[in-house]
Amino acid sequence: xxxxxxxxxxxxxxxxxxxxxxxxxxxxxxxxxxxxxxxxxxxxxxxxxxxxxxxxxxxxxxxxxxxxxxxxxxxxxxxxxxxxxxxxxxxxxxxxxxxxxxxxxxxxxxxxxxxxxxxxxxxxxxxxxxxxxxxxxxxxxxxxxxxxxxxxxxxxxxxxxxxxxxxxxxxxxxxxxxxxxxxxxxxxxxxxxxxxxxxxxxxxxxxxxxxxxxxxxxxxxxxxxxxxxxxxxxxxxxxxxxxxxxxxxxxxxxxxxxxxxxxxxxxxxxxxxxxxxxxxxxxxxxxxxxxxxxxxxxxxxxxxxxxxxxxxxxxxxxxxxxxxxxxxxxxxxxxxxxxxxxxxxxxxxxxxxxxxxxxxxxxxxxxxxxxxxxxxxxxxxxxxxxxxxxxxxxxxxxxxxxxxxxxxxxxxxxxxxxxxxxxxxxxxxxxxxxxxxxxxxxxxxxxxxxxxxxxxxxxxxxxxxxxxxxxxxxxxxxxxxxxxxxxxxxxx
Numbered sequence: 001x002x003x004x005x006x007x008x009x010x011x012x013x014x015x016x017x018x019x020x021x022x023x024x025x026x027x028x029x030x031x032x033x034x035x036x037x038x039x040x041x042x043x044x045x046x047x048x049x050x051x052x053x054x055x056x057x058x059x060x061x062x063x064x065x066x067x068x069x070x071x072x073x074x075x076x077x078x079x080x081x082x083x084x085x086x087x088x089x090x091x092x093x094x095x096x097x098x099x100x101x102x103x104x105x106x107x108x109x110x111x112x113x114x115x116x117x118x119x120x121x122x123x124x125x126x127x128x129x130x131x132x133x134x135x136x137x138x139x140x141x142x143x144x145x146x147x148x149x150x151x152x153x154x155x156x157x158x159x160x161x162x163x164x165x166x167x168x169x170x171x172x173x174x175x176x177x178x179x180x181x182x183x184x185x186x187x188x189x190x191x192x193x194x195x196x197x198x199x200x201x202x203x204x205x206x207x208x209x210x211x212x213x214x215x216x217x218x219x220x221x222x223x224x225x226x227x228x229x230x231x232x233x234x235x236x237x238x239x240x241x242x243x244x245x246x247x248x249x250x251x252x253x254x255x256x257x258x259x260x261x262x263x264x265x266x267x268x269x270x271x272x273x274x275x276x277x278x279x280x281x282x283x284x285x286x287x288x289x290x291x292x293x294x295x296x297x298x299x300x301x302x303x304x305x306x307x308x309x310x311x312x313x314x315x316x317x318x319x320x321x322x323x324x325x326x327x328x329x330x331x332x333x334x335x336x337x338x339x340x341x342x343x344x345x346x347x348x349x350x351x352x353x354x355x356x357x358x359x360x361x362x363x364x365x366x367x368x369x370x371x372x373x374x375x376x377x378x379x380x381x382x383x384x385x386x387x388x389x390x391x392x393x394x395x396x397x398x399x400x401x402x403x404x405x406x407x408x409x410x411x412x413x414x415x416x417x418x419x420x421x422x423x424x425x426x427x428x429x430x431x432x433x434x435x436x437x438x439x440x441x442x443x444x445x446x447x448x449x450x451x452x453x454x455x456x457x458x459x460x461x462x463x464x465x466x467x468x469x470x471x472x473x474x475x476x477x478x479x480x481x482x483x484x485x486x487x488x489x490x491x492x
Contacts, residue, residue, distance in 0.1 A: 045190050045241060051204055053243045056146050056175045058194040058236060060201045061117040061130055061153075061167075063138035118195035118236030119143070119167070120245065121176050122275065126151075126169040129275055130235030131250055132158040135165050143169050146202060157278030161286070162220055163250050163266065164274040165235075177237060180244030182267045185223065187211060193227045193249055195236030205229070214264065215346045222264040223247045229263035238265040247271075273354065287355035287378035289328075289363075290321020292484065295345045296333055300487055303471050304333070305369045311335040312345040314365075316484035326376035328365060330476050330485035331451070335371065336364035352378060368451055405464070405473065405488050406433030409446065411456050420445060420478065424455025428477070438486040440477065447483070448476035 117134030121127070128143060135141055141153040151169035158165035192206045207227035214222040223238065229249050238247035247265030277284045293312040301309040311333040317324050328334075335342055337351045338361045355361060357380035364373050408430035417423065428435075428444040448454060450473055452463040467473050472487045 045206075047192050047204065047206055050192055050239060050241070050243050051194070054177060054237070054239050054245075055194060055202060055204075057121045057177045058146070058202065059119045059121065059128060060144040060196045060199075061119050061128075061134055061235060062142045062144070063115050063117070063135060064140040064142065065138055116196055116199045116232045117234045118232065118249070120235075120237045121174045122166070124172060124174045124176050126171045126174060127156070127275075127279060128153065128167050128169065129248065129271065130165050130167065131248065132160050132163045132165040134235045135167065136160070141167055143167065144201070145174075157282040157284075159274050159278065159284040162270065162274045162284070164248070164271050164278070166275050166278045178242075178244045179268055179272060180240050180242065180246040182223075182246050182269045185209060185212065185240065185246050190241055191225055191227060191246065192239045192241075193225075193229060193233060193236055194239070195229075195233035195249060197228075197230035197232040199232055203233075205233075210262070215344075220266055220270055221346075221350070222251070223267055225263050225265060226261050227263055228259050230259050238268075285357055286353040286381040287357050287359065288321075288381040289323045289326075289352055289376055289378060290318035291323045291328060291334075292316035292318075292482070293334070293345045293348060299472050300333075300474075303474055303487065304331070304366070306333055306366055310344070311342045311366065312348040314485060316479075316482040319481040319483075322376050322379050323363075326363060326374045328363065328374060328376075329367065330483045331448075331474055332365040332367050334363060334365050336362075338362055353381065357381075405475075406435035406437075407431060407440070407446075409457060409460060412445065422447070422478065424453070424459075425478065426454060426457050426460045434488050435486075438475075438488040440475070440486055440488075441479065443479070444484075445478040446475055447478060450474060 115134065115138075117130055119128045119130035119134070122129050135155055135158055138155075141155060142150060143153045144150045149171075151171060153167040153169045156166040156168050187209050189209045190206065191209055192204060194202065194204050197203050205228040207225050209223060210226050211224040212221070214224045223246070225238065227238070227249075229252050233249050236249050237245040238249055240246050245268050247268055248271050249263065250266050251264040252259055253262040253264075274284055291312075292315040294315050296306065296309045296311050296313045298309050300313055301307060314323075314328060314330050314332045314334060317328055317330055334348055337348060338355070340347075340351055342348050342351075355378045357378055359378045361376050361378055362373055363376045364371055366372075407428060409426040410429055412420075412422065412425055412427050416427070417425075422445065425445045425447045428440060428442055428446060431440050431442055446454065446460065449460060449463040450467040452459075452466070454460040454463055464473070472489045475486050475488055477484055477486065
């Protein structure tokens with residue numbers, strides 16, 4: 001018969017209340033941990049199942065290039081690593097082809113090892129994704145599967161802007177990866193990488209997601225992790241705990257060339273968007289609208305009455321571009337594109353770049369205290385144009401009021417107005433101090449000061465005298481084919 005002294009038990013139970021609940025098991029009083037103690041009992045993740053699941057889908061990529069037979073062997077960037085393996089293990093660095101004896105090199109050119117990278121199988125019929133920098137400049141690409149089969153691959157397409165490439169091997173029934181949802185990826189979540197660092201095939205490393213939407217490029221909001229990534233990991237997959245690919249390991253932050261705890265992966269949704277175009281046409285088509293943009297600082301937001309420092313500040317508008325035709329002006333702040341909010345300047349090129357050229361879109365700009373919608377037809381991105389310069393033969397006529405901005409300006413001649421297709425403005429003859437720090441140069445043509453158009457030096461002085469001396473002055477100017485915007489702090 002079970003007998004319990006309830007007075008003593010109440011005291012004892014009370015002393016252990018924080019640790020757990022009281023239970024009766026097989027005629028004895030037992031404390032069963034619940035609540036905080038149980039919550040703190042967590043085990044580290046086991047990656048073994050993930051490796052077995054995803055490992056066969058990861059490939060080693062070796063690139064070759066034609067080089068003179070007497071090329072300097074000391075130019076190999078992996079020479080130190082090769083020497084390390086030779087001294088301490090008595091074997092060459094894995095993945096490094098044996099060098100032929102000098103006497104056998106009789107041909108004027110031969111295939112030389114160029115680099116080692118990683119990739120993963122997109123489709124069972126042999127499409128493989130990797131980084132563009134892995135295959136860039138290669139004369140031959142070799143793909144090795146985990147079952148040791150080796151194939152010569154064909155480069156379907158490579159996009160340097162996103163650093164994505166797709167290659168194809170002649171094989172079927174291959175184990176393709178599963179693509180994950182990057183939107184569900186959380187900071188602090190465990191992730192794993194598989195690749196070939198320094199040619200060491202099928203190497204597994206793990207860590208956590210350190211940050212998302214990390215701005216290190218115009219078109220890619222990178223995933224930052226602390227997963228160990230080294231040369232040779234490039235192009236390999238970043239995998240979540242569900243065995244899905246969420247990113248492509250692409251870059252590291254390093255002062256030594258080796259891993260220092262910070263690595264970056266391309267979000268897989270961005271990569272798939274690029275790879276679909278590469279597989280369809282061999283190239284990537286991106287949209288452009290022809291603006292130079294910058295972040296909206298608190299000073300700019302206060303100066304124009306925007307309130308919050310959000311959006312993309314238009315510093316310049318390319319003459320004849322879609323933005324120019326739509327009526328976008330330097331000094332505008334683009335706050336939305338096709339209904340999507342622009343929280344920071346880097347959001348705009350991503351949204352525009354992912355828009356099909358020829359698409360009619362809606363641009364929302366903040367101008368002189370109010371928002372305005374502008375219809376715009378997105379063009380296709382093209383190489384930057386060379387900015388033309390104009391002749392300046394007239395003797396400068398200085399304006400004293402401009403000195404507070406660090407400027408010396410003069411009126412435009414009739415010939416200059418005709419050449420520049422302008423009705424007015426003042427020509428910058430010299431730049432110092434605040435104006436120089438703001439980016440103005442000799443030869444620029446100032447068309448407006450503090451949101452007030454100016455046709456000559458007199459109007460320039462008047463507009464400047466009315467400007468609030470306690471705030472930076474916004475200046476609209478023309479440089480070559482571009483109209484631009486600058487914010488200048490006046491000397492006090």
